[in-house]
Every structure is written in structure tokens, then in C-alpha cells.
Amino acid sequence: MWIYEKKLQYPVRVSKCDPYMARLLLEQYGGADGELAAALRYLNQRYTIPDKVIGILNDIGTEEFAHLEMIATMVYKLTKDATPDQLKAAGLADHYVNHDKALFYQNAAGVPWTASYIQAKGDPLADLYEDIAAEEKARATYQWLIDMTDDVDLQDGLKFLREREIVHSTRFREAVEIIKDDRGKKRFF
Amino acid sequence: MENQSKPAVDQRYYELLEKLQMIDFALVELNLFLDTHPDDLKSIEQYNRLAQERIPIVREFQESYGPLMHFGHAYSKFPFEWPQAPWPWQV
């Protein structure tokens, strides 16, 4: 069960209408290392991972939905006042004719989200290493997105999200150690 | 369609919201840390203290700006306040 809270995890502000930047941000909305993939990856892996690390997968997976909402808010705010001509100039004409200004789970290049972005091997270490890699890739993407804009308000939100990926990666590395310790102990029983 | 019963968001809305976002962020961070460090007593104490501290802020916010949560986790005035704007992406 999930309960919705009517607030963002961190304030999202943008200082101008910028549909081009909105398009780039879709990489973290419906891209391979984006927030949707992250949330679904961790929550799906919960069922078959040892009890000791279910909590961290559950909670990071839940936080990723809060991040997905922040990205959606950025995209929404960056495009809500854009004219069709501005969308066209930003390379969003093909998006506009299909979706108007609706958000769509796709990456910056317009490729729709697919379940093949996420892995579930059933092996705890293989799954956790995948999660660490996903966090590192998301962190890198956030840095490149920050590099692509001069909007300091938008950068502030993106920096928050970049820092969260570092924390998530750290927690997943600790989960790896918890699994390894547990296996070490079992061998002596 | 405008909502007549709810005051428009004002400066205080943002101040209270940000205050709550700060506490709740610390709680998320402590929660994740405790998931992998369940024996860290200091963090558990801090977690419990912040869980207490958020209660009056939530109450104050909801009194003026409506429920933060649905499904029975907050009371409602008349008419039902939950579906009323603003939603988080609109402010």
C-alpha cells in the first residue's frame, strides 16, 4: 500500500519557460537510468531479496517515485507556457503532434520506456550491483543535465537529485556488505 | 473551476511547506541510513525526535491549506478538501 502526500520531496522552481531543457529532462523521466526505471527496479526486486535488505530496496524504491514527481514537475513547469512554435523550435514538434503537452514515459531522444531497462536476476549480489550501477549512471546523467542549463533554480532541484543518487549508491553498497557478511556467517554453521 | 473554500497559497504556505520538507527530508535520510545500520541508537533517537517534531507543523499546515494525505490520514472540512487544488506541481 502506498499513501500519497500532497507535497514534493524538495521544492522545484524554474526561472523561465524552456521546452528544450524539458525535452532533455525526459531522460530521467522515461530513460533507461531514469526515476521510473529506478522505482520499478527496486520495488520489483524486493520480493526475492533476503529479508535483511528488503527495507532499503522498499524505501529507496518509494523515494524514487518522489523523484519521478519532481522531474515531472520540472517538465510541466518548463513547458506549460510554451507556444506550439516554441515547442517546434525545441525539437518537440513530433512530441506535440502525438501528445500535445502531456508527459510521456520516453527518453530525451523520444524512445518509449521499456521493461528491458531493468533487470531482476534473483541473485541478491547481481541485483544489488545492478542497482549500484543504475545509481551511478543516474548521478552522471544529472551532472550532464546540470551542465546543459544556466537556470539556477532548475539546477538547484537537479543538484538535490544528483546528491540523492550518491546516497542511494552508498546504501546499496552497504546492502552488498550485509549480504556478504550473512553468507560468511552461514558457511560456519 | 475555482475552489472558493481554500485560500490561495501565500507566503506562509511556502514557509510551512519548506519547514516540513526539511524535517521530512531528514527523516527519509535517517530511515535509509537505519535500514542498513539498524543498531545505530543515536540515529533512532533522532528519527523518533523528528517524527515528533513534524506533528505540529503538519497540523498547522493542514489547518490552513487542507490535508496533506488522503485515505483517512487527515481529517476533512466540508466540502471534501482532498481533491482541491493546488497539487504539488502547481505551486
Ligand SMILES: [Fe+2]
Ligand atoms: Fe536513486
